[in-house]
Each structure stands twice: as structure tokens, then as C-alpha cells.
Amino acid sequence: MKYVIGVDLGTSSVKVLLVDQTGSVVGEVSRSYPLIQEKSGYSEQDPNQWVEKTIEALAELVANFPGNPSDIEGISFSGQMHGLVILDEQLQLLRNAILWNDTRTTEQCEQIYHIVGKEKLLKITKNVALEGFTLPKILWVKQYEPNIFEKIHVFMLPKDYLRFRITGKIHMDYSDAAGTLLLDIAKKEWSGELCEALGIDPTICPPLVESSDLIGTLTKEFADKTGLSEATKVFAGGADNACGAIGAGILSSDKTLCSIGTSGVVLSYEERKDRDFKGKVHYFNHAKENAYYTMGVTLAAGYSLSWFKEVFANDENFNDFVSGIEEVPVGSNGLLFTPYIVGERTPHPDANIRGSFIGVDSKHTRAHFIRAVIEGITFSLNESIEIFRGAGKKIDTIISIGGGAKNDTWLQIQADIFNAKIIKLASDQGPGMGAAMLAAYGCGWFDSLDQCADRFLDVVKVYEPIPDNVKRYRELFKIYQEVYEHTFVICKSLMKYRK
Structure with missing residues (x-):
């Protein structure tokens, strides 16, 4: 029997699921981490906590796994949307992550409308400017932490940072990029027009990939800490709501x-x-x-x-x-x-x-x-x-x-x-199962996600109005x-x- 792991990086905890080829969850471990709320409306986290707690959870999962770790073929991710993680040229963190539920950026949303215009923003991104999205957070850093803004080499979202620490590779999938307010949704590319208008260097936007794309394998360090095989395939994963949709x-x-x-x-x-x-x-x-x-x-x-x-x-x-x-x-x-x-x-x-x-x-x-x-x-x-x-x-x-x-x-x-x-x-x-299904599809267990859903998901009850x-x-x-x-x-x- 072969297995995959779905990692759901949430706001309050990380949950890891071990799923077999029938879709049965045969192992589940979670670890919590704190919010940092220095002021009213602020919500941040230390991205290192995501990595440390994920390592702990995976190590426990593998320790309780009766089979050979090499039977765990793949791993993928679901992650909290809209958060801002920024790294410098040495790929070191520049500050804590600003999360989706942080509401400090009302001023920056107004700036986006003033500079870009609501209609143009909707045409490009299909979404209005809300405090929770990533772009207003970048503009907040630009306005109130200019010394940090000048050092930004790349920005990413929470699960992308975790995956970077696992593989050493930097990418962002389309489902998470869509929640940044910088992606041209229809064209599936970063909007150079928005970057230019708002004074953002487009090179800080990471390479884009599909959620089921193979990104790489585990680093030796991460494999040693978790007990997983270095050959474990790592797939991009997706935004928590997109993965929740797949998992349902x-x-x-x-x-x-x-x-x-x-x-x-x-x-x-x-x-x-x-x-x-x-x-x-x-x-x-x-x-x-x-x-x-x-x-x-x-x-x-x-x-x-x-x-x-x-x-x-x-x-x-x-x-x-x-x-x-x-x-x-x-x-x-x-x-x-x-x-x-x-x-x-x-x-x-x-x-x-x-x-x-x-x-x-x-x-x-x-x-x-x-x-x-x-x-x-x-x-x-x-x-x-x-x-x-x-x-x-x-x-x-x-x-x-x-x-x-x-x-x-x-x-x-x-x-x-x-x-x-x-x-x-x-x-x-939900999202954890969706992440596991992306890994199962990526590993070639199924010809499509639809086929995977037919195998993995069962209806137990129907409620009629x-x-x-x-x-x-x-x-x-x-x-x-x-x-x-x-x-x-x-x-x-x-x-x-x-x-």
C-alpha cells in the first residue's frame, strides 16, 4: 500500500493527514501555534513556528507509521490565504507574517482605488480591495516600514514559505496567487500594470505553478528531522478554500x-x-x-x-x-x-x-x-x-x-x-484531504482529480429541505x-x- 500526506497550514494550527490509496485517513496529527496581536486589528505569526510545528507533527506521524517511510510517496499543502511573508536577498525573513485576518490596511485599500480605480482592479483581479488581501499588506509595509520594503527580494504566502523550507524551492500556485490582488485571474499571470501603478517591483512576485505540479523532493535536513524519505515528492498545493473544495x-x-x-x-x-x-x-x-x-x-x-x-x-x-x-x-x-x-x-x-x-x-x-x-x-x-x-x-x-x-x-x-x-x-x-488528493493525483494514482474524488469521497447522509x-x-x-x-x-x- 502506498500513502500520501496532506498538510493543512491553518491560522491556529497545522494538521497533517496520512492517506492511503483507498482514501482512508490512517494517521492524523496537529500542532498549534500562537497569534501575535500587538495592536487592535493586527494579526501576525512567526513563520518559523509553522516550520517547527510541521516538523513535530510529521515526526510523530512517521513514528507511529507501521510501514516503511519510503511507502509515503508524496506530500502536498493547503494553506491560509492572503498572508504576507517577505524574504531578503539571502532568503531570510524580514519580519513576521501579516495574516489574512489583519485589518490594518483600510488606508492602503483606498490608495489602490485612488491610483488604479475600482473598475480596472475588478477587470484584472476579479476582486475588490479588502483589508485581508496581500497587496494592501505590501503597500502598508512600503508606507510604514520603508527600510524593510526596500530589502524585499520575494514575497510569498504561508504554505509557500513552509514548502520553501521543505524543498529549498520558491513557487506560488495560481489558487493562492489569486488571493493576493496582484494576479490577472483570466491570463494567469502577475499583473505588470498593477505593479507599475503601485510602485512594486514585479521581480518580487514568485514563479507561478499549478497546484498539482511537482516542485521537488525533501531536503536531507527536513527528511532527517521528520523521518520521511528524501525521495518523497513535494507538490505545490493550494489555497485552503480551493483545497477544501477539492476535498469535498x-x-x-x-x-x-x-x-x-x-x-x-x-x-x-x-x-x-x-x-x-x-x-x-x-x-x-x-x-x-x-x-x-x-x-x-x-x-x-x-x-x-x-x-x-x-x-x-x-x-x-x-x-x-x-x-x-x-x-x-x-x-x-x-x-x-x-x-x-x-x-x-x-x-x-x-x-x-x-x-x-x-x-x-x-x-x-x-x-x-x-x-x-x-x-x-x-x-x-x-x-x-x-x-x-x-x-x-x-x-x-x-x-x-x-x-x-x-x-x-x-x-x-x-x-x-x-x-x-x-x-x-x-x-x-476538507482542506487537508484536498491537499492529500493533489498529492495522490500528482503521484499518478489517478488520471484526474475527478477520478480521485470518486474513489476517496463517500456520501453518508442527505438532508432535504x-x-x-x-x-x-x-x-x-x-x-x-x-x-x-x-x-x-x-x-x-x-x-x-x-x-
Whole structure:
């Protein structure tokens, strides 16, 4: 039996999966690392931590592997998007990485619009300028750390730095490059026009590759530290959302994904590079060659629920915490929640908006609040689905992964609010499985990623929308959509009182 490894480099931890030729996960290890938050809105990490913790995780995985390490043929990666890692001419780190959830760059987003123009930016990158993207971070360094900016030899994204330390080779795949705001999405090349307009040397942009491309093999040092064979093939990998899509089988135009983690994502496969969503949702290159995907994001999806649990039920396990929500009626007896607790992205790119409970009544119990939080998260994700449908996309089947796929009641709520069939898979490994599938395909186990998905992924349950619930949720969704318009001015006024 042969094996591959999928490495999922997340925001809070790295997870490594050992997967065999049947698609079974036969080993799994994770290691966490800290965020560095020196100021409000800042979010950084030390890239050395990614490397050290990945080495630890892989060493444990290999130590517990009963076979020969040479049977592990390949390794690939999924990584947190949009982060900025910069190296000097000696390929040494110039500073900590600035992460996707760092919001210090509002000023730089405005500069991009002023210099480039929103329409031209959309034409080239298919996306609007948001604080989380990589380009505004580069411009922030240029403006506030000019001595560091002058020393930049190359920039890369988090998983690309990890792969560089594993192989000594520098590349970036198209799916991650699409999230930098410097890639011409349709042409699949770095935009010289944007670089010139914004005073960025285009030579700092790394060579571009496909996610399934073979990059090299392990360095002797890395092999010695992990116990892996030096002959282990290393493949480029992709952005976490693109890999999550692969790991859920989103490989054809009739497939849509709902992924609920810390943030929430609705992602739909696209074959064409010329669709126009006018920047309302993200439009990125897929980790599948010559394919694309559109994506809407709820910034605090699972985080909204974990926040509520930590504040009001920190000592309970999750199953006890959510028990009883199935007894609460649709709409939580008139209680609405908007999950804007850290701002929002789709359809409201607003760093200042904050969450609300609307309609609190003395008869509401804790279970009503918990269900209202879950419904509010799902309403927010439905905003993205309605944008896709409004652009002519047919969405009637959705594969659900992540935290939202771990509870039967929540899966039924998704079916009713989305008015679509919800598919639950046997494997809920998402991005890590997608990375492993890229390695399996790259190693030649399958002729296509589609064939790999057919072998690796199994459906365990299907949730059908209940017509009466669909009707009631449709009415509530219209009310939910009004909350933003009635609270964004209030939230902006409250900013000065936040610490």
C-alpha cells in the first residue's frame, strides 16, 4: 500500500493527514501555534513556528507509521490565504507574517482605488480591495516600514514559505496567487500594470505553478528531522478554500460547497473565466487546472457560535451545549442574530459593523439564543447563495463540511434556509484531504482529480429541505437582510467606545 500526506497550514494550527490509496485517513496529527496581536486589528505569526510545528507533527506521524517511510510517496499543502511573508536577498525573513485576518490596511485599500480605480482592479483581479488581501499588506509595509520594503527580494504566502523550507524551492500556485490582488485571474499571470501603478517591483512576485505540479523532493535536513524519505515528492498545493473544495469533490459546475469553520464559506465551481459578479463575491483560480470558483465569506461563522459558548457555557462540551435546539421552532420564536462580531465580508465588506440580537423576549431561553446564532450564521451564508442565484447560477445541491456538518439539526437548518439538498460526506477533513488528493493525483494514482474524488469521497447522509420551513425561513431572511441597513450607522457611532 502506498500513502500520501496532506498538510493543512491553518491560522491556529497545522494538521497533517496520512492517506492511503483507498482514501482512508490512517494517521492524523496537529500542532498549534500562537497569534501575535500587538495592536487592535493586527494579526501576525512567526513563520518559523509553522516550520517547527510541521516538523513535530510529521515526526510523530512517521513514528507511529507501521510501514516503511519510503511507502509515503508524496506530500502536498493547503494553506491560509492572503498572508504576507517577505524574504531578503539571502532568503531570510524580514519580519513576521501579516495574516489574512489583519485589518490594518483600510488606508492602503483606498490608495489602490485612488491610483488604479475600482473598475480596472475588478477587470484584472476579479476582486475588490479588502483589508485581508496581500497587496494592501505590501503597500502598508512600503508606507510604514520603508527600510524593510526596500530589502524585499520575494514575497510569498504561508504554505509557500513552509514548502520553501521543505524543498529549498520558491513557487506560488495560481489558487493562492489569486488571493493576493496582484494576479490577472483570466491570463494567469502577475499583473505588470498593477505593479507599475503601485510602485512594486514585479521581480518580487514568485514563479507561478499549478497546484498539482511537482516542485521537488525533501531536503536531507527536513527528511532527517521528520523521518520521511528524501525521495518523497513535494507538490505545490493550494489555497485552503480551493483545497477544501477539492476535498469535498467540488470539481464540476453543478457542485457548491458550504464550509463552516472559524469563518464560513460558500463556494461554487466555475468553468469560465469571464463571469461578472461585479465584485460582490470573490472570484479565484481553482486548485484544479484551468478551473475557477466563486466564493462568499462570512467572517465570523463558527466563531460566532464558539464565542457565544465561551462567554455563556465555557465548561460544557459542544454536544451538551447545543442539545435542545431541535425543540426550538424555526425562527427561534422571533429572535434574530447577525454574526457580524468581527465585521463582515459578504455581501457587506464592512470592518466596522458589529453583531446584533434583535427581538429579545423574556420568554427566550438559552436554547433560543443558541439556535438564533446558528440561524444567523446560516442566513449570512445564504446571502452568498442568493448572489450566485441572482447571477444565473443553479444551486440545488450543496456539500456541507466543517463545524456546521457535525450537528444534524444544523444540517437541516442549512437545507431549509438554502432551499437545497445538503450532502454530508463520510470524511470531513476538507482542506487537508484536498491537499492529500493533489498529492495522490500528482503521484499518478489517478488520471484526474475527478477520478480521485470518486474513489476517496463517500456520501453518508442527505438532508432535504422541508417546504413549510423553507417558506418561513424565506420570510425571516428578508427581515434579517434589513438588520444591516438599520444598524451600520449605530455601530459606526459606537466605534469610539470600543477598546
